[in-house]
Amino acid sequence: MAKFAIITYSTYGHITTLAKEVAKGIEAAGAEAEVFRVPETLPKDVLELIHAPEKPDDIPEIKAEDLTKYDGFVFGFPTRYGAAPSQITSLFDSTGALWATGALYHKPAGFFTSTGTGGGKETTIRNTLSFLSHHGMIYVPLGYAKAFPEITNVEEVQGSSPWGAGTVAGSDGSRVPTALELKTAYIQGQEFAEVATKLAAPLKTGATEVSAPAGETSASAPAEEKKASATESEDAKKPETSASAAKSSEKSGCCVIV
Template sequence: MPTKVDVIFYSTYGHVFRLAEAIAEGARSVPGVESRVLRVAETLPDEVIAKMGATEAQKAFAHIPIADPRQLAEADGIILGCPTRYGAAPAQMRAFLDNTGGLWTSGALIGKVGSAFTSTASQHGGQETTLLSMSTFFFHMGMVIAGVPYSVKELVEMNEMTGGTPYGASTVAGPKGERQPSENELAIARAQGVHVARIAVKLAAK
């Protein structure tokens, strides 16, 4: 059976979706791995999304299936992505995770691989605190946590503004969402997918 890696994201303007696609691409490059991209349901009313100027952006990933928290147990690796809201995950991702109590009770995620990625409006907008705060979910579920190792040379790029941390891939979107993920950031995202997938393959074989 193939090793399954789920990439589950919440995105407002599409930046996190771009990272999710790159992460899944990296995971699929590992032999024996299947990776699907799923999205967390939007909880804001359409009129609010319109006032935020996100209606058109969200059409780009409207075709992505909605993630069901109960199906997390089917995956060998789970990679969660969301934008940063004041240094933490937004309410949409929190609501999704709050619906996993049954998995915690049954221990269904124990021993699986968990990882996270994010975006912020500015270079110092709380990327690392968001990724670290999301790791508490993995700890409580008894999961093995993976980030991005420093063998990924793009982590130490100094000639351009870039996201990317050892805790997970990230991008800097700009205060108006005008900046899209750079090739350096996408390379880090793909590397994260590869890293998580390789660990998931090893753990699934035991």
């Protein structure tokens, strides 16, 4: 069973609420989901000034080294001027050792967001893709196909896009995720799990190409390959002279440097 981590940063709890729906969607698709939060970097007095609630005890913190235990990730965080908050970038900044060893190479990842006014939800995700690119990770967007009615709903305010599910928190954080936004988050979890499980399968089984044991020829080797081998062996017995090589190259129009 594929195992995915939902990695969040939530100031007022909106992202945490969406994360639980994403987890339900992943589990509905037959995969395992665990919700984490990144370490808080704001001092306690600042959190008090902005009236941020205490972080939930039932959601553990995640560290860079923990990422290797999972087949893929869904990151959820609010926008900060069209970019990820510093708490999220701090996690990525600590993945240098994983980058050096290629530990996250080809692992799938998706995103969901929360915004105060609705602005920045797409640019926030776009501006975070560089982290995936440098690790060689594969971005899995929500897209339109399975969530078209939800994303294109103009009857009510909603924070989702084809880039990922989302919610609009309001300028003071008082608005909570709606039923429509929660449904979109659930759909994203399902879609991500279905796609990411297929992408993760080769990584779980190891190398995709199986080599024959030393000294043995694979029974499935193409006949042309065997024929080519035999031809090369024969050619090795009849070395071409410099004169004949030059004559041959002259006919083909190429140059031989000796």
